[in-house]
Amino acid sequence: MxxxxxxxxxxxxxxxxxxxxxxxxxxxxxxxxxxxxxxxxxxxxxxxxxxxxxxxxxxxxxxxxxxxxxxxxxxxxxxxxxxxxxxxxxxxxxATVKGQSGIDLFHNVIHAGWMTFPKFLKETGYQNPTDPNEMPFNKQFNGEAYFDWLGKQPELLHSFHQFMTTQRVGHPQWLDFYPIEQELVPGFDASDPDAVFLVDVGGSVGHEIQAVKKRYPNIPGRLIVEDLKATIDRVVPENGMEAIAHDFFTPQPIRGARAYYFRSVLHDWDDDRCRVILGHIRDAMKPGYSKILINEFNIPLKGACTFATHSDFMVMSVNAAVERTERQWYNLIESAGLRIDKIWTLEPDAESLLEVTIQE
Structure with missing residues (x-):
């Protein structure tokens, strides 16, 4: 309300x-x-x-x-x-795709995962949850963690991808305030025909790459979307986009890309698992050249918006995850051997873009 x-x-x-x-x-x-x-x-x-x-x-x-x-x-x-x-x-x-897929996903999955969450917190002494395998969601859905279970539900997985594709309709997009042509194109190794410009890690069916291509049709280099096989099988490669099945908890196969982009990925995982994800990207990066772009909420310690706090409790209750504050972002990124060079934000209730490089 x-x-x-x-x-x-x-x-x-x-x-x-x-x-x-x-x-x-x-x-x-x-x-x-x-x-x-x-x-x-x-x-x-x-x-x-x-x-x-x-x-x-x-x-x-x-x-x-x-x-x-x-x-x-x-x-x-x-x-x-x-x-x-x-x-x-x-x-x-x-009547839109966002409305239809969102109500299907939230009613059938998210709300069901929320129902026993207050009881779970009380029983665990109100400790901050960090293990997705111990969440009450698992007991309601065949004892499996959220993403493992969802991957086996074709209709709900379809709603999930549709909702993710349209989730930011009505909200500012990162391309509205992050100047790719000024920040990433200069210095890109265009002399190498195999050079990768952008890898969308955990990028669902590639909607972010398509948005980049629409905004910048002449952008150089290869554009790659990575996700689990069940998702990649749904991808329709177009506009030069490549699709690769990849689990981001394993070593990153694309090495030396100009940028590795994460949209609403790290908020799904606790700090320990995020360090694994980021560590694999760090190992694949070319120092002084590669960047990580993290497109997520950067919650202020005072005056947090409802959209961000609602999302925080959604990811916490379902997968023991977290929407992070700026302090939490700096602690996580530095603990992974990386550094935040700049945080781009258009307005308080919009997601930010963290520009990250290897510590030197």
Missing amino acids: SRRLTNALQNEGQIVEGYLYGTIDVLLFKIGADLGVFQKLTSAEKPVTLHELASSTGANEVLLARIMRGLTSIGGVDEAGIEIYAPNKVTRAF
Whole structure:
């Protein structure tokens, strides 16, 4: 629930109810998405009646009326009349790939992993979790760690990759504030036809590389996306992008690249595992030439934004991971034999870009 809504409520009782019943919102959006309500309203040329919506979805009309009352009450759709519905910006948002894949992933996986997290913290004496193999998520999903389990669920894995591809829609992108042409192109060894310009480590299906190519169509060198085989099998190589199956907990096969890019990878792991990941990149880097680009939240010690803290509790509860503060980033990077040269940030609630090189 937003601070604006909290301030609008009249008393403590309303505030409590607002937060507690807020979990129903996700339930309503999931049901609406499963019924195709958001796409149907968005694609319709005029407001849609309850009867028309029931006919097109196959839902019982009495039940659907209850669902639609719930959705209109939270601003998910507009009422154009009595039991007549029209789309608004929220409706259109949940009709997008981000909305559809996000509600599927969060309802079926993330929220399920959250349910027993308070009990887990209490039972462990409120110690900071660092071992993904000991999280309550494992007990709910065949005793497997999050990413191991997800890799065996094709439909949910598809939703995960779709959500990751579109996750930053509505937020500033690193390419909006990190000047690649000034920072990386100068000094690139263009004389070597096999020289690698950018490796997107753990880069899903390559959406970041495609964004780079779209922004800089004449960028030199090879562009490579790496991820686990189950993900790489889904990649459609295009615009010169190469795809390699690679586990970042093993030695990095691409040596001497101009840049190794991580987007929302290290926040999935505790410091010990991050040191393993970074150590393999460090060993592959060419001193004085190669850089690591880490695109993640850099949370201030005071005035943290809700987006970052929500993400912190998501990765903590599911995989014992962490969204880091600037102090934590410096400690981690230096402990891996690396150094932060500069932190690029556009605005407080956007993810930053850490530019990292080998310690000399």
